[in-house]
Each structure stands twice: as C-alpha cells, then as structure tokens.
Amino acid sequence: MEWETVIGLEVHVQLATNSKIFSGASTAYGAAPNTQACAIDLALPGTLPSPNEQAFRYAIMFGLAIDAEIGKRSVFERKNYFYPDLPKGYQTTQLESPIVGRGHVEILLADGSSKSIRIHHAHLEEDAGKSLHEDFHGMSGIDLNRAGTPLIEIVSEPDMRNSAEAVAFARKLHSIVTSLGICDGEMSQGSMRFDVNVSVRPKGSEEFGTRTETKNLNSFKFMEEAIALEVERQIELIEDGGKVIQETRLYNGDTRTARSMRSKEEANDYRYFPCPDLLPVVFEDDYIDSIRQQLPELPDARQQRFMDSYKLSAYDADILSADADTARFFEATVAACQDAKLAANWVMGEVSAHLNNDEKSIRDCPVSAEHLAGLINRIKDNTISNKIAKQVFESMWQGECDADTIIEAKGLKQMSDSGELEKIVADVIAANPAMVEDWLAADESKRKKKMGGFMGPIMKATKGQANPGLANQILSKKLNALL
Amino acid sequence: MHTLTIAEQIKGLRNKDYSSRELTRHYLDRIARLDANYNSFVTVTEAIALNQAEAADARLAAGNAPALCGIPLAHKDIFCTAGVRTSCGSKMLDNFIAPYDATVVANYRRDGAVMLGKVNMDEFAMGSSNETSYYGPVKNPWDTRCVPGGSSGGSAAAVAAHLAPGATATDTGGSIRQPASLCGLTGLKPTYGRVSRWGMIAFASSLDQAGTLTRTAEDSAIMLNVMASYDAKDSTCVDAAIPDYTATLDRRLDGLKIGVPKEYFGEGLHPEVAAHVQAAIAEYQKLGASVREISLPHTHLAVPAYYVIAPAECSANLSRFDGVRYGYRCEDPKDLDDLYRRSRGEAFGDEVKRRILVGAYALSAGYYDAYYRKAQQVRRLIKQDFVEAFTEVDVIMGPTATAPAFEFGAKGNDPVAMYLEDIYTIATNLAGLPGLSIPCGLVDNKPVGLQLIGNYFAEAELLNAAHQFQLATDHHQLAAPGIE
Numbered sequence: 005m006e007w008e009t010v011i012g013l014e015v016h017v018q019l020a021t022n023s024k025i026f027s028g029a030s031t032a033y034g035a036a037p038n039t040q041a042c043a044i045d046l047a048l049p050g051t052l053p054s055p056n057e058q059a060f061r062y063a064i065m066f067g068l069a070i071d072a073e074i075g076k077r078s079v080f081e082r083k084n085y086f087y088p089d090l091p092k093g094y095q096t097t098q099l100e101s102p103i104v105g106r107g108h109v110e111i112l113l114a115d116g117s118s119k120s121i122r123i124h125h126a127h128l129e130e131d132a133g134k135s136l137h138e139d140f141h142g143m144s145g146i147d148l149n150r151a152g153t154p155l156i157e158i159v160s161e162p163d164m165r166n167s168a169e170a171v172a173f174a175r176k177l178h179s180i181v182t183s184l185g186i187c188d189g190e191m192s193q194g195s196m197r198f199d200v201n202v203s204v205r206p207k208g209s210e211e212f213g214t215r216t217e218t219k220n221l222n223s224f225k226f227m228e229e230a231i232a233l234e235v236e237r238q239i240e241l242i243e244d245g246g247k248v249i250q251e252t253r254l255y256n257g258d259t260r261t262a263r264s265m266r267s268k269e270e271a272n273d274y275r276y277f278p279c280p281d282l283l284p285v286v287f288e289d290d291y292i293d294s295i296r297q298q299l300p301e302l303p304d305a306r307q308q309r310f311m312d313s314y315k316l317s318a319y320d321a322d323i324l325s326a327d328a329d330t331a332r333f334f335e336a337t338v339a340a341c342q343d344a345k346l347a348a349n350w351v352m353g354e355v356s357a358h359l360n361n362d363e364k365s366i367r368d369c370p371v372s373a374e375h376l377a378g379l380i381n382r383i384k385d386n387t388i389s390n391k392i393a394k395q396v397f398e399s400m401w402q403g404e405c406d407a408d409t410i411i412e413a414k415g416l417k418q419m420s421d422s423g424e425l426e427k428i429v430a431d432v433i434a435a436n437p438a439m440v441e442d443w444l445a446a447d448e449s450k451r452k453k454k455m456g457g458f459m460g461p462i463m464k465a466t467k468g469q470a471n472p473g474l475a476n477q478i479l480s481k482k483l484n485a486l487l
Numbered sequence: 488m489h490t491l492t493i494a495e496q497i498k499g500l501r502n503k504d505y506s507s508r509e510l511t512r513h514y515l516d517r518i519a520r521l522d523a524n525y526n527s528f529v530t531v532t533e534a535i536a537l538n539q540a541e542a543a544d545a546r547l548a549a550g551n552a553p554a555l556c557g558i559p560l561a562h563k564d565i566f567c568t569a570g571v572r573t574s575c576g577s578k579m580l581d582n583f584i585a586p587y588d589a590t591v592v593a594n595y596r597r598d599g600a601v602m603l604g605k606v607n608m609d610e611f612a613m614g615s616s617n618e619t620s621y622y623g624p625v626k627n628p629w630d631t632r633c634v635p636g637g638s639s640g641g642s643a644a645a646v647a648a649h650l651a652p653g654a655t656a657t658d659t660g661g662s663i664r665q666p667a668s669l670c671g672l673t674g675l676k677p678t679y680g681r682v683s684r685w686g687m688i689a690f691a692s693s694l695d696q697a698g699t700l701t702r703t704a705e706d707s708a709i710m711l712n713v714m715a716s717y718d719a720k721d722s723t724c725v726d727a728a729i730p731d732y733t734a735t736l737d738r739r740l741d742g743l744k745i746g747v748p749k750e751y752f753g754e755g756l757h758p759e760v761a762a763h764v765q766a767a768i769a770e771y772q773k774l775g776a777s778v779r780e781i782s783l784p785h786t787h788l789a790v791p792a793y794y795v796i797a798p799a800e801c802s803a804n805l806s807r808f809d810g811v812r813y814g815y816r817c818e819d820p821k822d823l824d825d826l827y828r829r830s831r832g833e834a835f836g837d838e839v840k841r842r843i844l845v846g847a848y849a850l851s852a853g854y855y856d857a858y859y860r861k862a863q864q865v866r867r868l869i870k871q872d873f874v875e876a877f878t879e880v881d882v883i884m885g886p887t888a889t890a891p892a893f894e895f896g897a898k899g900n901d902p903v904a905m906y907l908e909d910i911y912t913i914a915t916n917l918a919g920l921p922g923l924s925i926p927c928g929l930v931d932n933k934p935v936g937l938q939l940i941g942n943y944f945a946e947a948e949l950l951n952a953a954h955q956f957q958l959a960t961d962h963h964q965l966a967a968p969g970i971e
Binding site: 043046047048049050051052053054055082084086088091092093094144146273275276277280281282283 | 566567573575580583585586587589684685686687688689691692693719720721722723799800802803805806807808809811812813823827847850851852855859
C-alpha cells in the first residue's frame with residue numbers, strides 16, 4: 005500500500021528580550037546555574053508576575069509577519085503540573101485567548117513551487133528551568149536561569165506531507181523570527197525547539213491516522229531524522245497488523261533512536277484556568293499599527309529584492325536572504341566590492357563551508373564582510389587567481405588581517421608579466437617532449453584538453469602565481485607554432 | 488498608654504508625653520506578660536522593634552515625621568518581612584525567611600512605624616476561627632473559651648487585648664471583618680486593587696486583599712493612608728488617586744442613602760445580632776441618613792461560588808510549596824514522587840488539604856464547566872447585584888457575622904458550618920468591593936459587628952460613615968472585660 009505522511013509542528017521560540025517575561029532577571033544564555041533567577045523565578049511566596057512589554061511586542065511582530073489576526077484581548081492561564089524545574093507548580097501560558105490567531109507561512113519546495121502552511125495560533129508563555137540528571141550522585145540538579153524566559157509557541161495545522169516540507173517550514177520560521185530580530189535563532193542553545201506531530205494514512209484517505217508527538221528537537225537535521233524514523237516505524241507497525249497509539253516520544257540524535265515517553269492515558273490533566281495574578285492584556289489598534297509600521301524587511305520581500313537588485317537566481321536569493329545576519333553580511337560585502345555574483349559565490353561557498361566546519365554562526369565569522377570584499381577586489385583586478393584567493397581566505401580565517409597584507413607578505417601576487425611567463429612556458433615545453441608529442445598527435449578536438457596538462461607544471465614552476473588566462477594564451481601560441 | 492488609640496498616640500508622641508521607645512517597650516512588655524493567654528503572636532521582633540523605635544524618635548525629634556512614625560504595629564504573618572520568618576501559620580513555612588518585604592510592610596517601614604512582631608492566623612488564611620494555625624489557636628480576649636474569628640484572628644486578638652494599637656490583616660472571604668465583629672474592632676477590607684498584594688502570601692489571588700484591624704475608624708483611616716499605594720509589582724493593583732482618608736472623616740451624613748439587603752436578615756442570623764444591627768441602622772437615621780430595603784438576589788449563591796473559586800485558585804497558588812526550593816522537606820525522600828507526597832502531606836494541615844483537593848477537582852477535565860466556569864458566571868451576577876444597588880444607595884449595611892464568637896471546637900468537625908461564618912462577607916470579595924465592620928453591641932457579653940459595604944474605591948465614604956457612628960456611640964470604646 006502507498007502511504008501518505010501528515011506532519012504538524014509545534015515550535016517553541018525563545019524571544020530575545022533582555023529580561024524575563026514576568027521578572028527583571030536577565031535571559032542571557034550560559035551563566036552559572038541559578039545566577040539569573042530572582043525571587044519571582046524561584047516562586048518565593050508572595051511574589052507576583054509583572055509582564056514584560058517587549059515580549060508582547062515581539063509576539064505581535066511575529067503575528068503581523070505571518071499575516072495573522074492579533075488577539076486584541078490576550079489572556080494568560082495557569083497550566084498545572086509538578087516538576088522540580090517548574091518552580092510555581094504551574095506554567096503561565098495561554099489557551100483560550102492567545103496573542104496570535106490564524107496565519108500562514110509560505111515555503112519553497114524542491115521543485116521550485118511554493119506551498120502555504122497554515123498556522124493555527126501562536127501563544128506567549130514562560131519557559132521552564134532545566135533539570136540536570138548527571139553529576140549529582142543519584143540526585144538531580146535544578147538550574148532556574150531559563151525559568152521565565154519568554155517563549156512563543158507556534159502551532160501549525162497538519163499541512164506538511166513529508167520531512168522536507170517540515171524542514172522547509174521550520175527553516176522559514178527560523179528565517180522569519182531572526183529577520184524580525186525577536187529570536188537569536190541559536191538552535192544549539194535551545195532558542196528554537198520543535199515538537200513534531202506525525203501520522204500516516206493510506207494515500208487518498210481523507211481521515212487522519214493516529215499521531216505521535218516527538219518532542220524537543222533542536223536541529224533541522226534531528227527533525228528530519230526523527231520524522232523519517234517515526235514514519236518508518238508507523239508504517240511497519242500498521243503493515244504488521246499493529247496500531248499506532250497516541251503517545252509522546254523522545255528522539256536521541258546521538259544514537260538515532262526514539263523511545264516512548266508517555267502515552268495519552270498517562271498524560272497530565274493540566275487543569276488550566278485563567279491566571280488571577282495577571283489581568284487580560286488589551287491591545288489598541290494604534291499600538292498594533294505602530295508595530296506594523298516598524299516591522300523590518302521580511303525574508304520573502306528580501307529574497308525578491310535580492311533577485312531584482314542583485315540579479316541573483318531564486319535559489320541563491322533564497323539562501324542569502326533566509327537568515328537576516330547572512331543577508332546583512334552579503335549586502336555589506338556587495339557594497340564594498342560591487343560584484344554581487346562573486347559576493348554570492350563566496351558567501352555561499354567558502355564562508356558558509358568554513359562556518360559549518362567550525363560550527364560558527366555568521367555573527368561570529370572571523371572574516372568581516374569588508375575583508376571578504378577586499379579579497380574579491382583582488383580577484384576582480386587579476387592580482388590573484390581564484391585558487392590563490394582560497395589560500396588567502398584561509399589565512400584571513402586564521403586571523404591574519406586583510407587580503408592585501410597577506411598577498412604582499414606572502415608574495416602571492418599573480419605573475420602577469422608576459423616576458424617572464426613566456427620564458428617559463430618555453431622551459432616547460434622544452435622539459436616535456438613526450439607531452440608535446442602526445443599533443444601533436446592528438447585529434448584537433450582533444451588538443452584543448454591535452455593542453456591543460458601543461459598548466460600543472462607551469463603552476464608548479466610559478467608556485468601557483470601564474471595568471472592562468474595569460475599562461476594559457478602563451479602556451480597556446482607556442483604549441484600552435486609547433487604544428 | 489495601651490488604652491490609647493493610634494490617633495491619640497500620634498499626638499502623645501508629638502507632645503513628648505512618651506517616646507516611641509517607651510511606647511514600644513510598653514507593648515513588648517505587655518506581649519511578654521499577657522500573650523500566653525491569647526497566643527496572638529507567632530514571632531515577637533523585640534530587637535527590631537526597639538531599633539525602629541529609636542530611629543523613629545530621632546525622626547520625630549527632627550520634625551516632619553510621617554503620621555505613623557514611631558507607632559507600634561503588628562503584621563499578620565502572611566506578609567513577608569525581610570529577614571524575619573514568615574510562616575503563614577503553616578508548618579510548611581516554619582523555616583521560611585523571605586529576602587524581601589511585602590509592599591504593605593515596606594510602606595509602614597518607610598513611614599517609620601515600628602514592627603512589634605508577626606501575628607497568628609489560620610493556616611494560609613484558610614479558616615474562620617484561627618483553629619487551623621500550626622502555632623495553635625488564638626483565643627478571643629472577650630472570652631478565652633471562644634475563637635477570635637479568622638483568618639486574621641491573631642491581628643484581632645492582639646488589638647483587642649491591647650497588645651498592639653493596630654494590626655495589618657488580610658481578607659479573602661471575610662478574614663478581617665469577621666474577626667473584627669467577634670473581637671469588637673473596626674476592620675477594613677479595601678477595594679480589590681487598592682493595596683498591593685506583593686509579598687503577601689497568596690491564598691486566592693482574585694479575592695485576597697490586605698486591610699487593617701484597629702479600635703476606631705479614625706485609626707483605620709490613618710493606617711490605610713500608608714497601606715494604600717500603587718505598586719507596579721502587582722499587576723492587579725489599580726493606579727487610582729489615593730485620597731487622604733482622614734480628611735473626610737468629619738463630614739456629616741445628612742442625605743446618606745443606606746441600603747439594607749433583605750437577604751442579609753434571613754434564616755441563620757442570631758436574633759439579637761439582628762436587633763443590634765437594626766438599632767445601629769436606626770442610629771444612622773438619627774445622623775441624617777435615609778434607609779431603604781434593597782435586594783441582592785444572588786446572595787445565596789455567594790458561598791457556593793466562593794468555595795469553588797477560592798479553592799481552585801489556592802490549589803495552584805500552593806503548588807509552589809513542594810519541598811524543592813524552600814520550606815518543609817520530608818526526611819529521606821526515596822524519589823521525586825515521595826518528596827512531593829510526604830513534604831506536602833506532612834506539612835499541610837487538614838483544611839488546606841481539603842481546599843487543595845476541592846480546587847483541583849473543580850478545575851479537572853470534565854468538571855471545569857460545571858464548577859469553575861459556572862462559579863465565575865455566578866460571580867458576575869453577584870457583582871451585577873451590587874452595581875445595580877449602588878445606582879440607588881451610597882452604602883449597604885447589614886450584619887458582619889451571624890452570631891457572636893463561638894467556642895473552640897464548636898464547628899471544627901463541620902467545614903460547611905464554618906464556611907457559613909462568612910455568609911455576609913464573601914459576596915464583597917467576589918465583587919471586589921470595600922467592606923468595613925464596626926462594633927454595634929454585645930450579645931452574651933460578646934461583641935457583634937455592623938457591616939458597611941461601599942462602592943468601588945469608596946473607602947473614604949465608608950470610614951466617614953463609621954467615624955460619625957463612633958462619634959455618636961460608644962460600642963467601639965468597650966474593652967474586653969478580662970484584659971489588664
């Protein structure tokens with residue numbers, strides 16, 4: 005039987021506010037445990053929440069970016085459950101009246117077409133702390149630095165039909181929230197976390213199958229793997245005559261395995277009710293309009309602009325515009341070198357590869373856009389070849405200042421003096437009679453390719469600094485003279 | 488000195504009849520000598536009190552000191568006090584010391600009032616007799632075989648026994664007004680949002696309100712002047728103008744329109760209490776007020792709605808007491824579940840457990856609509872009753888409690904009988920209105936109270952009405968017979 009996969013996502017996005025959603029404690033990542041948890045975060049008796057306006061503003065920005073209705077009257081509720089990293093014994097969240105209502109997000113599919121993924125709603129809530137189960141000799145450690153960090157939870161409709169669509173959707177959300185500047189997008193620090201709801205059904209069926217939820221995936225790669233694994237598990241189960249049960253599952257990215265965490269029967273009754281410590285928050289139209297007017301450029305608009313102004317392909321424009329920081333880096337490079345094509349190639353090529361390799365984000369890129377542009381300028385004016393440029397880039401990556409200084413210091417300037425090059429080419433021809441014979445004996449059509457064989461020794465003799473175009477020209481002239 | 492009101496002591500300090508240190512020392516000595524009879528104090532902060540008194544004397548000597556500077560007060564042990572244990576009447580918080588002051592405490596500290604100590608209360612303010620306290624019951628100074636009322640029983644007994652001239656208190660369903668009635672005091676519950684709840688340990692957040700227990704309405708006005716403040720740390724606190732509550736006390740009551748709800752004089756009301764209340768209302772007519780009967784038709788639904796909403800909120804509010812970060816933790820928990828079960832099981836008393844269970848039940852899947860949502864609908868109807876009544880009258884009057892103080896154990900095995908103690912006071916909390924109880928006579932040699940309910944933020948009007956009554960009568964001047 006042919007199966008169709010149905011996927012819906014719940015995405016937790018940490019908002020990049022300076023302080024927490026209901027307290028003044030810092031939200032900065034990486035501090036020593038419990039140094040950023042104040043009396044409110046610790047839920048000391050008598051403390052009360054004070055809402056952080058920035059969190060509401062950010063949530064509304066997201067709502068406007070996905071063309072959603074903004075909940076004019078936003079209500080917080082208490083979701084009750086006991087866990088040591090949840091100090092109050094309830095999470096302050098939203099249920100009946102979320103801040104962001106129905107919206108939609110457009111994704112680009114592999115075949116170049118686009119698809120609209122519907123957003124059911126997005127609500128504001130507070131993050132929990134962290135339980136640390138290692139290093140405490142049979143006990144657990146609790147770090148409440150994260151407790152109270154503002155989140156929006158974005159809930160999609162089950163509109164995705166394979167893992168590629170789910171990843172495209174997740175990437176698009178990442179792109180939107182980082183472009184808006186409402187989330188730092190640092191997945192490895194948990195700034196975005198994905199819960200995937202997966203079910204399968206016979207192709208053509210209208211009815212949804214029983215779904216499972218795999219929680220807390222914090223990379224696109226894990227998400228893709230977890231979905232593939234779960235789809236395979238469900239299909240095998242059904243084909244073997246079994247039934248999928250509604251459950252929550254955990255995926256382990258290291259072992260690439262998943263396990264059941266709890267079934268629907270074991271699920272908590274969260275006993276939601278409106279939080280009496282927080283009054284409903286009412287937003288006036290003027291307030292929402294003022295936020296709308298200040299919205300930064302969104303990824304779709306930026307992609308179009310990159311295609312129009314820089315003459316980039318849809319594909320290149322998509323890659324360069326998705327992430328706000330990457331887009332900024334690209335545009336700064338273009339501004340300083342006036343060559344969009346080369347800038348695009350370098351940002352998507354060497355820069356991206358090096359960042360991936362070192363697991364760095366573009367914000368921590370050791371080569372600035374200005375220095376990259378300086379390098380590109382030396383390629384443009386033939387001072388160095390593309391090959392040498394990669395070598396210079398490597399030095400720049402290691403922190404050795406700008407391209408010109410490196411080229412000068414290491415004597416990497418391209419050999420474009422035709423007199424000197426003529427002598428070297430002549431020497432190479434004289435030193436390789438067998439290759440010359442071979443070239444002379446070859447068919448007209450194959451000569452061009454065989455000529456390339458001489459470039460190796462020429463480059464070796466010039467330590468790679470021969471201007472390839474010039475060298476090729478001289479070589480051709482000299483070989484043709486032998487015919 | 489202890490027979491003087493706060494207003495008189497304010498004058499005495501300025502006339503240099505005595506210093507704050509002398510006044511404070513006097514109360515500390517009385518507490519040490521007499522409180523064994525009443526059990527009103529959980530913690531006496533002698534050293535702090537004397538230091539604050541000396542600082543107050545210095546401010547008084549320098550001139551321009553705030554009104555309450557140097558006046559000793561007792562704080563209900565529900566208000567967090569930086570560096571001093573705040574137990575909330577529970578074994579759960581027997582070891583809890585907050586690193587911050589409640590805003591109410593901070594306001595009094597700022598003005599130089601002296602903290603004598605922390606006074607007893609029903610556990611987590613859940614009770615109407617002060618019998619649920621981990622620190623033992625408080626005894627009514629009028630008759631030590633009887634309860635002082637609750638939950639602010641310690642505040643009431645301390646003021647009635649002249650162990651403090653005034654005390655802070657809280658009222659979620661009648662916890663200031665009912666003890667005021669049972670101990671012969673003036674008890675004010677302001678409008679919800681008038682006083683900050685920051686640092687006041689929550690029982691039912693949408694109902695809890697801090698207020699005062701004093702001997703006179705004038706003292707209540709003096710204390711409210713400092714207690715009321717807008718506080719951004721409590722987002723339910725209302726940013727409305729705060730008048731000088733003492734400025735309007737002397738206004739005459741000519742033309743005051745009093746509404747008397749017929750529902751407040753039904754079955755269950757002690758006939759002598761009814762007679763005293765009627766007599767007090769007649770006194771108001773002599774003072775120039777007009778009286779008419781009104782109806783608050785949903786009154787009978789107030790207690791059932793309250794006993795869904797308050798437990799529901801408390802079931803969540805008390806979840807933080809889990810043995811993980813502070814408070815009581817059981818010995819040698821074998822796992823997380825055991826830690827939760829035993830820490831909470833061993834440290835919460837029966838009434839607290841009962842309300843957590845009731846609240847969790849009312850909120851659970853399948854019951855929410857029938858209980859919690861329904862109770863909220865009833866709450867809106869009750870509020871609407873009052874809103875309509877206040878289009879016709881300025882103040883509503885009736886009994887505060889059904890009867891005078893009852894004996895210990897009389898209602899201990901019957902939670903519903905205990906819940907009915909607050910039958911006349913609960914609707915005010917559900918509506919968020921201000922309420923005040925003043926003494927209006929004795930039944931079986933024990934005081935009973937007249938309740939005044941005002942419109943939103945009409946504390947000044949209530950205090951004015953109460954003060955004028957107290958100028959014309961002497962119920963409030965009667966002291967409990969046995970006290971020194």
